Each structure stands twice: as C-alpha cells, then as structure tokens.
Amino acid sequence: MKNLLKNFYLIERKNIKFKAIVGLLLFFVISTFIYLEKGEFRKLEPIAASDVMSINAALERYQNVDASDPAVATPMYQNIVEQSRNLTRRQLALTIADQDLYVDASMKLHGLRVEASQLEDYEEIAAFMPSETEMNLDYIFIQTIDEQDKTILLENDNFPTYIILLFFMLGFGWYILVAVFSSDILLDEDNHRSVVSGYPYTEATKLVAKTIFYVLVVIALLMITVTVAIISAGSKFGFDWTYPIAIFNGDYVAIPVWQFIILSSAYLLMLSIVAISVSIILNYYIRNLYFVIFIHFFLFFFIQLTAEISGYTWFLPFNYLNYSAVYSGRIRDITGVSFNNITFGFMVLSLFTLLIVAFIYMRLKWNKADGGEV
C-alpha cells in the first residue's frame, strides 16, 4: 500500500491538474483580500443606512398620525415608528462611536422586530425587514459582544471579518471544487492503462490507495489554503481569535473566531470526503468526465431545484453540500426544518459516506466472485 501511494505521488506530481488547483486556490486567497478592500462587505455604516431607508419606505404605507395615541395608531404603526426611532439612534451611535448606545438601540430594535413579526399584518411589511434568521443572528452577536465587553468592529479591514468572508466563499465553492477536481478519479487510469494494470495489486487495494491519495491531497490543499489565508490576514490586520461570530446550529449561537475556524475546516473536510466518494461511485457507472461533473452540479443545486418539496426532502445529504448556506441558516429558511444545521449535517454526511463505502465494498466483493474487473 505504501509503495502504491508513493507510486501515485510520483505519477501525479507531474500532473498539471494538481499544480493548477494550487494556483487557483492562491488566486482565490488574493482575490478575497481585493474583494474585502474594494467593497462594503459587513461594514456597519452602510448597513445601518440601508435599514433606515427600508423602514422609512415601510412607514410610508401608513397614514401619518400621532403614534402615541392608541385610538388612531395601529399596533404595527406604533411598532414601526419605534423601530425607526431606534434605527436613528443606532446610526447616531455609529457616528459618535458610542458603543453602549449602539448595543442598547440594537437590543430594543430586536425586541420590536420580534414583536412586529407576531402582529397580524406582518406579511405586508416583511419585505422591509430582515428575515427571522438574520435578525436572530444579529441579536445573538450583539448580546455576546455586550456580555464579553468586546469593541464592535465598524469597518471590515480586520481579522474576524476576513475569516467570515473566507469561509463564506470557501463554504460555497469547496464541494464543487473538490468534485470537479476528483471527477476523473478512476477515469485517468485510461490514459496510462499499461502502467496501472502492471501493478501487482488487487483492484480493491488500488481503489483504496487511490481514495486515500486523493483525500490526503485534498486535506493538504485545504490546510494550505486556510493557513496561507489566515497567516496573511493576521499579518495584514493582526490576529484576533476571540471575537464572536454568530452562526446557526439548531439554535443561534455566537462562537469565537478560533472555534469557527476549526468547525468550518472540519466541515469542509467532511465535504471533501463526500465529494470524492460520490465521484468514485459516479465513475463506476459513467465513463464520461463531463457527465460526472454535471451530476455533481445537479446534486449541489438540488435544494434550489426542489425548494417546493424541500419540507419532505430535508434529510437528504444533498441539502448539506453548501456550507455557507448551512451555517447562516439559509437552508433552514428554505426547508423550515431546524435539523438543517451543522451538527446534523455532519451526521447525515458521515452516514452517507459510510453507505457509499459499504456499497463499493459490496461491489468489489461481487466482482471478485464473478472474476470481473472494476
């Protein structure tokens, strides 16, 4: 086995595919820095400004009356006026950099938003307010900041924001990247068949060695990418390991940056293994590279394509392939089932991988019994 792995290494280190993917990942890391610098990703001031604009538009739907008089003002109207007041306070807090005021206004705002979402005519103004998931994530973040006496970061040129951006992008693209990368995992033997069939090993050993080789390579790629990104971000912005990041995991929680990095890396590793096992099983039956890639894409966008029946298909592993949609609660928003979270995703994905491994194992056994070839 060890010899075989070494052999694969000797063959594949010349393979341009492996060099290209390293180049692509480096390009990705550079572009995340440019993206952060050029845009307004998670800058607080523009967010506060857009909130004010939306709530003013919502206010316009109501006749302008005295909000303190319950006889003429509906509860929703009173609520929106209060929200608008607190949004202005929040904007003021940003201008004069007063954190206590910011926290206080945000807390009150959350209370009002929750209250509004329980009123009858919420549907009419829902478009002008954040979704339930968004506002809960926002709330838990502010609460944790307040509890731990942290300073809120107003701009986006800092370590925690970069980490959020990095894993947001990686979480979206990682499955697809590994899937495309591994989509010819068994096919490329066709290119040098004489070499491959010359190995004095069984089909099973070769397959296992190949899988281990790919998994090792992908793990190495992930580690390199994350490490390079973190080190360059740290040297640019300075390290900050304890700033809270709000995620959805069955419940809304805020975890420190270092936990977020570990959790995300672990999830991405899981995704790599899933992608490679799916590639293997597809390669068994379909000897066309592009068909395999298309099926991967289909699986990745499965949740979007079946959004209407997702209430019944929420347990399928394909719902968990997009990490950034899982941890931000977007999958939960589509399916409406709060099992669509990271922890459950881990379980479903590992079960799915085990099933695939068991299936391949059975196939190999049958093949051996038939004396056939993989």
Place this chain on the structure above:
Amino acid sequence: MSYFFWEIKVFFANKKNLLILFILFVTSLYYALYVASEYDSIEKVDPVTIQARYDERADFLENVDLNDNSHALTMFAVSIFPEWNEYDLARLEALESNDLTKYAEATANWYSYSDRLIYGGQSEFLRYNRQYYTYGNRFAHIDGHYAYVVNSLRYEAYAEADYPLTLDLFNERTALQTLERLMGSTLPYILLMMTLLLCNDIVTRDRRHGSIVNGFPKTPFTRLIVKGLAAFCAILISYVVFVPAFVALGLMRGFGSLSLPVITYEYEFLTLGHYDTMTMGTYLAQILLLVVMWNIIIIGLILLLSILFKNEFINLIIVAMFFIEKIHYQRGGLIDEQLAYLPTSYVQFGNIITGYLNFYIDNGSPVYTKGLMALGATIVLVGLLIGIVSRFKRKLV
C-alpha cells in the same frame, strides 16, 4: 475543407455536447413558457393602482381647506397634486379607450414629472415605487430615479412609434425585450460557459484516436487553426437551441420590433448622468460583436492552453476569467479606473452597452469602445501566443 466539416461533425456527435445542448434547450424552453411569459415588472401597467392613487389625491384636493396656518407640506401637496392627477387621469382614460399611443404619451409625462418631484424636489417626503425599497438596498432611491428616467424615455419613444403597441410591450414581456433584459443579467454568463464547456476538448480529444486525425493531409498547425474555426462556427450553429424558446415566447407575447427603444446611460462626473435612446437593432448588433469577440478569445485560449498543457482540466480554469470583474466592480466601493483596460471587465454584455454598469458602480471607466479595444488587443495577443508556442512545441496535439 473536408477536415473542417469532419470537425463540425465530431463536435455535434460528442455525447457531452449533445447533453449540454439538450439541457440548454429544455431549460430555455421552460424559462420562456413559464417564467418569462409571466414576467412581473415593477413598472407594469396597473390601472388599479393608478385609480387608487388618483382617487386618494382627488379626494384630498376636494376636501383640503387651505388657510394661513396650513402645514407647509399641505401646501406643497396642493401645488403638485393637480398636475400629477392630470397625467394619471389621462393614463386611465387612455387605458379605458384602449388608445395606447395616448397612454404612452401620458405615462412618459407622468414618469418625468414624478422623477422631477421625487428626486429633485422635496425628496424627503416622496418616494419612488415601493418595490425598489427592499430590505438592505441602500441605493433604492437612486435605483428608483434610474428606473423612472428610463421609463419616461421608453414611453416617449413608444408615443412616437410606428410599430403596433401592445400591453405586453409596455410590460416588457415580448421576446426581444426579454432577450434584452436577460443580456443585462445572466445570459452572458450562460453563453460564455456554454462556449467553454462545448469547446473544452476540441484539441485533447484527438489524442484518443490519433491515427485517424493524422490521416488528414494537413500540418498540425493548419489543423489547429481549422479546428478553431470549426469550433467557432459550431458555437454559432449551437445558438439555434435557443430559437424555439424565442419563438415560443414571441408567439405568446409578441416578438417586439427591432426599432424598440433601448435606454442608455452615460456617466458624467458630479451630475446625474446623461440618458439616451438607441434602437433594439443597434443594441443587438453591438451585443453580437461582443459575443463574437469573447467566443474567439475563449476558443483561442482553449487552443493555447491545450497546446501548452494537454489537459482538459486546465481549460476549465478559464471560468475564473468570467468572475474577476465581480471582485473589483462592487457597488459603493472605490473603483480603479485602470481596471477598465482588462478584457475581463466586459463580461456583462448588456450592462456595458446600456451603461447600467457605469450607473451601478458610479464610475465612467468601463465603456463599450474601450471594451472593444481591450478585447481586440486580447485576441491579437492570444493569436500571437498561439503562433509562438506552436513554433516551439514539438507535438501540438
């Protein structure tokens, strides 16, 4: 010549290509029948809303009692509502008598008057159509301004139109208008990806049956050039898969006319910019030029990369080119003017030509003519590189 036709035959016999074309055919047809034909424009013709607005304002004007103590806003309302209502009434009457030219005229006036009041005047208290103010859109107000100016110019053109007017035309549901709208959103990416995926293996597939290919009495370099040409023609032929969707939509909602107006925006520093009208024919011709140039670039790059690396995977990296522009052209960000010299900045075909990209990023640097130069220079560069590389590589295929 026979090699050329053989290449095209192989192109369309390729299982992968057939699958891609089939997927495109089905999805485009589905889109045309179920999505585009029910397109719900924010600025659609909606007599109910107009009537409600008209009644409310007419009611106010009837009952208002102005005196010295009246609020300034009441006075403001009394001064602007009569003219506004005049246009709304004209719109309603035109719709009732089914006189669409008159409707277009009144609507053009309505939009320009509304925009003058909402953007220029006491904008604190007036707002554009509510649907622009969705949660999180900080630019809603200026978005509304853009839409109102575009619509006022659009209806101005309809009022002087020599083609038959329909409600579907006003609601932007005709086939040509759908094409225009898609060119400003996702269609460019679909076309680029389509070219890349269809042509990805034009060179590398020959390695599998080298003996057949080597039978043609041509040098490898000529073969490469013919291959590129054949791929280019095959791509143009492949666009036929979208025709059924176009025809289906045209039969349902009308095709539109080549003299339909397309509104362009020209960035001017420190002003609101300059708006102009071009015809749909000119617009489509300009789009076609961009599509052709991009196809040449993609096929050229595929040839180049295939000679250099002889691996299909490497060609897929070209995808990254399509999204480079997304990194640096973000709304509200600082725009570096030099980036307009990159060919990758000209991916959003429709938005380049209408100038919506300039409006979106609030910068005047990426414009059509500059794009043609950048893309042309890239074509020359890729061509030169192919020439140089093929001279030094021993084995081309």
